[in-house]
Amino acid sequence: MLEIKNLHVVVEEDGTEILKGVNLKINEGEIHAIMGPNGSGKSTLAKVVAGHEAYEITDGDILFEGESILELDPDERAHLGLFLAFQYPVEVPGVTNKTLLREAYNTIAKERGREELDPLEFEDYVHERLDIVEMKPEFLDRSINAGFSGGEKKRNEIFQMAVLDPKISFLDETDSGLDIDALKIVSKGINHLAGENNAICLVTHYQRILDYIVPDFVHVMLDGKIVKSGDKKLAVELEEKGYDWLNDLASVSVNGEQK
Amino acid sequence: MPDIKKQDTFLSDLLAKETSLNGKSTAIKKLRQKGLEDVQKTSFPGRKDEDWRFISLRELYSDSYIPASQIEVTLPDISELFIEESKNARLVFVNGRFSADYSSTDALPEEVTLGNIADLSADGEALVDKHLNAYGDFEDDIFSSFNTAMLQDGAFIHVPKGMKVDTPVQLLFVQTDADEPYFTTSRCLILAEEDSEITVVEDHVGVGENKYFSLPVVEVNLERGAYVKHTKIQRESMQAIHIARTAAHLKQHSNYESYTITIGAKLSRNEPRITQLEEEVEFTVDGLVLIDGDQVSDTHSVMDHRFSHCESHQLHKCVINGKAHSVFNGKIFVRKDAQKIDSFQENRNLLLSRKGLVNTKPQLEIFADDVVCTHGATIGHLEEDEVFYLKSRGLNDHQARELLTYAFALETIENITVDSVQELLVDEVHNYTSRTLQNQD
Numbered sequence: 001m002l003e004i005k006n007l008h009v010v011v012e013e014d015g016t017e018i019l020k021g022v023n024l025k026i027n028e029g030e031i032h033a034i035m036g037p038n039g040s041g042k043s044t045l046a047k048v049v050a051g052h053e054a055y056e057i058t059d060g061d062i063l064f065e066g067e068s069i070l071e072l073d074p075d076e077r078a079h080l081g082l083f084l085a086f087q088y089p090v091e092v093p094g095v096t097n098k099t100l101l102r103e104a105y106n107t108i109a110k111e112r113g114r115e116e117l118d119p120l121e122f123e124d125y126v127h128e129r130l131d132i133v134e135m136k137p138e139f140l141d142r143s144i145n146a147g148f149s150g151g152e153k154k155r156n157e158i159f160q161m162a163v164l165d166p167k168i169s170f171l172d173e174t175d176s177g178l179d180i181d182a183l184k185i186v187s188k189g190i191n192h193l194a195g196e197n198n199a200i201c202l203v204t205h206y207q208r209i210l211d212y213i214v215p216d217f218v219h220v221m222l223d224g225k226i227v228k229s230g231d232k233k234l235a236v237e238l239e240e241k242g243y244d245w246l247n248d249l250a251s252v253s254v255n256g257e258q259k
Numbered sequence: 260m261p262d263i264k265k266q267d268t269f270l271s272d273l274l275a276k277e278t279s280l281n282g283k284s285t286a287i288k289k290l291r292q293k294g295l296e297d298v299q300k301t302s303f304p305g306r307k308d309e310d311w312r313f314i315s316l317r318e319l320y321s322d323s324y325i326p327a328s329q330i331e332v333t334l335p336d337i338s339e340l341f342i343e344e345s346k347n348a349r350l351v352f353v354n355g356r357f358s359a360d361y362s363s364t365d366a367l368p369e370e371v372t373l374g375n376i377a378d379l380s381a382d383g384e385a386l387v388d389k390h391l392n393a394y395g396d397f398e399d400d401i402f403s404s405f406n407t408a409m410l411q412d413g414a415f416i417h418v419p420k421g422m423k424v425d426t427p428v429q430l431l432f433v434q435t436d437a438d439e440p441y442f443t444t445s446r447c448l449i450l451a452e453e454d455s456e457i458t459v460v461e462d463h464v465g466v467g468e469n470k471y472f473s474l475p476v477v478e479v480n481l482e483r484g485a486y487v488k489h490t491k492i493q494r495e496s497m498q499a500i501h502i503a504r505t506a507a508h509l510k511q512h513s514n515y516e517s518y519t520i521t522i523g524a525k526l527s528r529n530e531p532r533i534t535q536l537e538e539e540v541e542f543t544v545d546g547l548v549l550i551d552g553d554q555v556s557d558t559h560s561v562m563d564h565r566f567s568h569c570e571s572h573q574l575h576k577c578v579i580n581g582k583a584h585s586v587f588n589g590k591i592f593v594r595k596d597a598q599k600i601d602s603f604q605e606n607r608n609l610l611l612s613r614k615g616l617v618n619t620k621p622q623l624e625i626f627a628d629d630v631v632c633t634h635g636a637t638i639g640h641l642e643e644d645e646v647f648y649l650k651s652r653g654l655n656d657h658q659a660r661e662l663l664t665y666a667f668a669l670e671t672i673e674n675i676t677v678d679s680v681q682e683l684l685v686d687e688v689h690n691y692t693s694r695t696l697q698n699q700d
């Protein structure tokens with residue numbers, strides 16, 4: 001479904017290289033986890049896939065269902081079925097969750113040749129989706145993420161995913177900010193959403209969320225490269241040993257917090 | 260035809276010609292005479308005047324204007340401008356002249372007076388003669404003097420003691436299309452007696468795309484416990500010049516809540532001036548400005564806290580596109596011994612283009628010590644993080660920017676309690692955003 005080939009990315013503004021040749025292939029029905037220490041480039045990868053303008057791709061390609069998406073705007077990628085749950089969800093004062101989601105849902109529906117929903121139909125649909133992450137209906141009429149706690153923001157990201165029903169979702173540090181009960185609920189929601197026809201890529205520093213969402217593949221990212229891939233046992237190993245033992249696999253030493 | 264700047268001959272010429280202005284009411288005639296004298300004593304402002312240094316009045320001075328009464332009126336169907344809630348509580352003025360045909364006051368209780376200033380004064384309405392020009396305390400201001408010198412028609416509202424009027428009143432000032440630039444002055448006098456309540460929608464509309472000069476003056480007096488909600492919508496022609504003054508006087512326990520929405524005119528200037536006359540009052544002077552192209556909008560406000568215990572609020576929001584220019588100068592006075600004042604002022608500017616210009620200047624003069632005065636000004640663009648976030652959810656660039664601009668503007672509109680005015684303004688914001696997002700530079 002998604003294929004990332006030898007992806008090199010620099011910060012547009014100052015040319016700093018962040019991704020240094022990432023290769024990754026994700027198929028339908030799979031759950032992947034990308035792990036790695038802070039600063040290794042995980043969020044950058046997720047944002048580049050979503051089409052963030054701050055980054056420039058200097059080499060490589062990203063293919064979605066066989067076609068390059070590099071020339072597409074973020075909204076066009078969303079129309080194809082790409083979704084990013086942000087590590088730091090943005091607050092948008094004055095625009096309610098419901099307004100955004102109805103406009104987004106109908107725009108995507110139109111692009112994908114699905115039926116658009118009128119306000120009443122959307123109301124029913126959206127309430128049904130709220131249940132997936134056990135979110136209160138009050139959140140629909142609140143400004144997007146404005147004044148939400150860290151955990152509420154993360155849950156709201158997964159709620160948006162539930163409404164938009166994407167084909168492939170990058171979930172960036174979704175567990176951070178969630179207490180254990182919320183983590184269980186949100187994980188249950190993600191497991192419910194994961195299916196034969198879609199794929200999920202968890203991006204996480206910690207192994208904690210992988211206790212609840214079992215990945216088919218685990219990749220380790222160090223200094224802008226995926227240096228090791230394996231199955232869920234790799235995650236356990238990382239939890240025990242940290243990332244240090246992998247250092248010699250990266251060409252440059254790792255900066256940032258070590259675990 | 261008269262050149263506005265040659266004021267020594269201009270007005271006397273004009274008054275001599277305006278036979279319709281004569282007669283009827285001696286009180287108005289006297290005021291006019293006084294206005295005329297004041298005009299002759301003052302000169303028209305220029306860049307050198309501190310209060311006018313941010314904008315140029317060349318647009319005003321570059322033409323000569325004929326009195327609106329001298330142009331032929333061709334009026335399209337204006338019924339779509341009527342506010343549903345004010346169906347029978349409406350005064351209409353066409354080019355400054357009262358139109359009995361379009362006006363209707365049936366919905367109001369008998370005790371409430373709503374009518375044309377000139378007619379009421381001619382009929383001996385003592386309240387008009389007593390209160391007219393008693394609140395417009397704009398010293399040495401040639402524009403309000405000019406308005407007084409031309410006094411004739413205008414809106415008069417009197418709400419008697421204890422009367423709470425549910426029906427909002429619409430004061431509709433329609434400016435017609437014409438080949439020649441003309442000027443029009445209008446006047447409103449709103450008297451809210453003790454413990455009375457009224458909602459007024461003052462609506463200035465240009466139906467053509469022509470140049471004219473509109474100069475309204477509004478006076479509001481709130482007796483003890485009175486509550487006046489005042490929404491002003493300025494949607495003049497995009498070539499028009501709109502220079503307005505609004506003065507409100509507040510007595511104890513009264514509340515003046517005003518929202519001024521600026522959409523039209525090439526050059527507009529609002530001067531709200533709120534004066535506290537007794538302790539314990541509350542007021543709001545919020546504004547929303549949506550400008551584009553080469554529009555200029557200037558707000559010079561004065562909030563004059565003279566006695567203790569006052570809560571005041573001013574949120575002035577501007578959206579600027581193209582080469583438009585927004586000026587805000589908000590004066591806050593807190594006089595000596597006016598303690599326990601809680602005053603909030605903020606000017607927030609959203610610049611959609613690179614060439615837009617903003618001048619903002621809060622001006623605090625505080626002579627008391629037990630005062631909370633929050634004030635601030637911000638100038639910003641749309642947050643690119645927010646745009647990206649919305650786009651990542653599938654909204655295109657236009658939708659994302661429109662939604663964010665709309666959200667910025669909404670805060671002011673939300674507070675307006677007349678539903679169809681809210682709807683009308685929501686439409687205006689949509690028109691503005693879809694228009695501006697087409698042509699950005």
Ligand SMILES: Nc1ncnc2c1ncn2[C@@H]1O[C@H](COP(=O)(O)OP(=O)(O)O)[C@@H](O)[C@H]1O
Nearest residue numbers: 011018036037038039040041042043044045054
């Ligand atoms: N827009 C940017 N401008 C400058 N530096 C950036 C930008 N985005 C990411 N970086 C840098 O790239 C590195 C990787 O960041 P990030 O992808 O957020 O890592 P992770 O998510 O793995 O913690 C960090 O050193 C970070 O400071």
Ligand SMILES: [Mg+2]
Nearest residue numbers: 042043087173
């Ligand atoms: Mg990250």
